[in-house]
Amino acid sequence: xxxxxxxxxxxxxxxxxxxxxxxxxxxxxxDAKLLDSEMDYDHNRSVITVVCPIDNVIxxxxxxxxxxxxxxxxxxxxxxxxxxxATDIMPLVPLEDTSMEECIELSQELGKKVGKELGIPVxxxxxxAKTPERKNLxxxxxxxxxxxxxxxxxxxxxxxxxxxxxxxxxxxxxxIGARDFLIAYNIYLNTDDIKIGRKIASAIRARDGGFACVxxxxxxxxxxxxxxxxxxxxxxxxxxxxxxFEAVKTEAKGFGVYPVRSEFIGMVPQEALVDxxxxxxxxxxxxxxxxxxxxxxx
Amino acid sequence: xxxxxxxxxxxxxxxxxxxxxxxxxxxxxxDAKLLDSEMDYDHNRSVITVVCPIDNVIxxxxxxxxxxxxxxxxxxxxxxxxxxxATDIMPLVPLEDTSMEECIELSQELGKKVGKELGIPVxxxxxxAKTPERKNLxxxxxxxxxxxxxxxxxxxxxxxxxxxxxxxxxxxxxxIGARDFLIAYNIYLNTDDIKIGRKIASAIRARDGGFACVxxxxxxxxxxxxxxxxxxxxxxxxxxxxxxFEAVKTEAKGFGVYPVRSEFIGMVPQEALVDxxxxxxxxxxxxxxxxxxxxxxx
Numbered sequence: 001x002x003x004x005x006x007x008x009x010x011x012x013x014x015x016x017x018x019x020x021x022x023x024x025x026x027x028x029x030x031d032a033k034l035l036d037s038e039m040d041y042d043h044n045r046s047v048i049t050v051v052c053p054i055d056n057v058i059x060x061x062x063x064x065x066x067x068x069x070x071x072x073x074x075x076x077x078x079x080x081x082x083x084x085x086a087t088d089i090m091p092l093v094p095l096e097d098t099s100m101e102e103c104i105e106l107s108q109e110l111g112k113k114v115g116k117e118l119g120i121p122v123x124x125x126x127x128x129a130k131t132p133e134r135k136n137l138x139x140x141x142x143x144x145x146x147x148x149x150x151x152x153x154x155x156x157x158x159x160x161x162x163x164x165x166x167x168x169x170x171x172x173x174x175x176i177g178a179r180d181f182l183i184a185y186n187i188y189l190n191t192d193d194i195k196i197g198r199k200i201a202s203a204i205r206a207r208d209g210g211f212a213c214v215x216x217x218x219x220x221x222x223x224x225x226x227x228x229x230x231x232x233x234x235x236x237x238x239x240x241x242x243x244x245f246e247a248v249k250t251e252a253k254g255f256g257v258y259p260v261r262s263e264f265i266g267m268v269p270q271e272a273l274v275d276x277x278x279x280x281x282x283x284x285x286x287x288x289x290x291x292x293x294x295x296x297x298x
Numbered sequence: 299x300x301x302x303x304x305x306x307x308x309x310x311x312x313x314x315x316x317x318x319x320x321x322x323x324x325x326x327x328x329d330a331k332l333l334d335s336e337m338d339y340d341h342n343r344s345v346i347t348v349v350c351p352i353d354n355v356i357x358x359x360x361x362x363x364x365x366x367x368x369x370x371x372x373x374x375x376x377x378x379x380x381x382x383x384a385t386d387i388m389p390l391v392p393l394e395d396t397s398m399e400e401c402i403e404l405s406q407e408l409g410k411k412v413g414k415e416l417g418i419p420v421x422x423x424x425x426x427a428k429t430p431e432r433k434n435l436x437x438x439x440x441x442x443x444x445x446x447x448x449x450x451x452x453x454x455x456x457x458x459x460x461x462x463x464x465x466x467x468x469x470x471x472x473x474i475g476a477r478d479f480l481i482a483y484n485i486y487l488n489t490d491d492i493k494i495g496r497k498i499a500s501a502i503r504a505r506d507g508g509f510a511c512v513x514x515x516x517x518x519x520x521x522x523x524x525x526x527x528x529x530x531x532x533x534x535x536x537x538x539x540x541x542x543f544e545a546v547k548t549e550a551k552g553f554g555v556y557p558v559r560s561e562f563i564g565m566v567p568q569e570a571l572v573d574x575x576x577x578x579x580x581x582x583x584x585x586x587x588x589x590x591x592x593x594x595x596x
Contacts, residue, residue, distance in 0.1 A: 270590055277574055287592075291565035293349060294569055
């Protein structure tokens with residue numbers, strides 16, 4: 001069966017009513033499966049993970065972007081994650097029998113429809129980017145360039161939208177694109193020194209000479225004595241989770257700092273789980289050795 | 299759907315032709331799913347793991363016992379695992395919607411049929427035991443009481459079979475019973491000193507004051523400088539895998555010895571995987587966060 005994973009990020013992590021409406025959109029599409037839904041109060045951002053049959057992808061993605069636009073007002077939204085719009089980003093990821101080419105095609109059709117019918121400016125990124133600059137998300141929106149900057153820049157230079165009007169309304173702008181599967185992973189360290197966090201984030205990320213498939217940033221958390229190393233693992237087969245965790249632990253130790261917990265946003269593929277499990281237990285189980293049927297009460 | 303897991307152990311780990319015949323039995327039953335098949339040359343023993351709809355359990359289990367009896371000759375079989383017969387043991391484990399009571403009932407019907415139609419003596423164990431002594435497998439067959447001892451003891455005292463004749467033929471005897479789900483787990487240590495292995499096996503097992511849900515034995519491997527700690531984890535929710543691995547590692551360290559690898563025989567439930575993964579990575583993912591659909595080539 002041809003399946004596509006949608007992992008839309010919405011700029012509201014506080015109002016459960018809005019998230020319920022978005023989940024309702026998922027439930028109303030035949031055969032779409034809501035895998036995960038996580039609200040982050042501090043970032044004021046929610047991530048919904050859906051697996052959807054290829055034929056319903058455009059309808060579902062469009063409905064969610066519409067719902068978010070009607071219910072999240074970017075004129076008043078605040079939060080410290082780089083953000084562009086009510087639906088900040090709508091990634092499409094090919095699963096199993098779906099090809100990247102099919103996802104690219106779907107994303108273009110979706111972008112066109114969102115721009116035209118909802119009047120939201122759309123920027124295409126990753127494999128759907130129409131210029132090399134837009135391949136990398138950080139070249140479109142980053143910590144220094146968010147919706148506030150976009151309001152005046154829209155329609156100029158790199159900020160001419162691929163679809164939709166050159167105007168930022170209350171729904172903001174939306175970034176759409178087909179991308180590879182990735183694992184969003186955060187490690188929390190027991191320090192209030194963001195400089196230590198930044199050094200560690202730098203040590204492990206591709207951009208600064210670290211793991212070739214890791215992007216990372218450090219964030220100071222409102223919680224006392226906690227710094228977050230926020231990561232995207234863009235190829236967990238080449239850069240397995242355990243290796244990244246152990247590398248962060250080693251770097252942190254050099255500052256007398258330790259991981260206190262870690263978290264995964266969205267889904268973790270079973271094979272990534274098996275891989276780390278095998279590392280720590282020196283075992284060699286394969287996906288086929290994993291029993292999906294649980295025993296009852298034991 | 300009502301499912302039952304069958305984990306028959308056969309006294310042949312060397313002749314692939316026999317194992318192929320047994321796997322063929324599985325494939326010929328509608329909706330039965332062969333999960334795993336492992337041949338162990340040293341123990342001369344194979345374990346086949348099947349998930350089977352409840353209505354086909356008796357047919358499938360009976361056919362496998364018949365095939366093993368026709369193709370494995372216990373008069374010539376050797377191997378160092380405690381063993382009784384061609385089909386040494388046939389455990390039935392309730393999965394998901396199946397109750398233990400249903401498995402007990404199926405096991406009795408199976409035992410009766412095997413005794414009557416195949417002329418194989420059958421001993422019922424675990425929840426299917428008809429006397430308290432036979433609840434525990436080690437009270438039926440153990441390292442000191444195998445088929446050689448059974449030949450003369452059969453028909454006397456604790457060795458009156460529950461079904462079938464009081465005679466040991468070339469198929470030997472078979473132990474059948476409904477039991478809880480368990481994880482069969484082995485850790486290999488870099489020593490040739492079986493005494494160290496025995497001390498560690500003793501330290502961690504319930505019988506000697508260790509983990510309440512762990513049974514263990516030490517075996518010297520033919521491989522140079524390797525001792526195996528062979529374990530059954532009878533409740534992996536109470537005694538998680540990582541805790542047992544770490545305890546063995548700690549005990550071994552006291553002798554200057556280390557684990558070099560570990561292995562799981564048969565299936566590992568996904569929730570056990572998640573549990574150990576979360577321990578090592580200090581994370582908190584749940585079964586619902588595990589993505590069963592893998593991305594394609596990345």
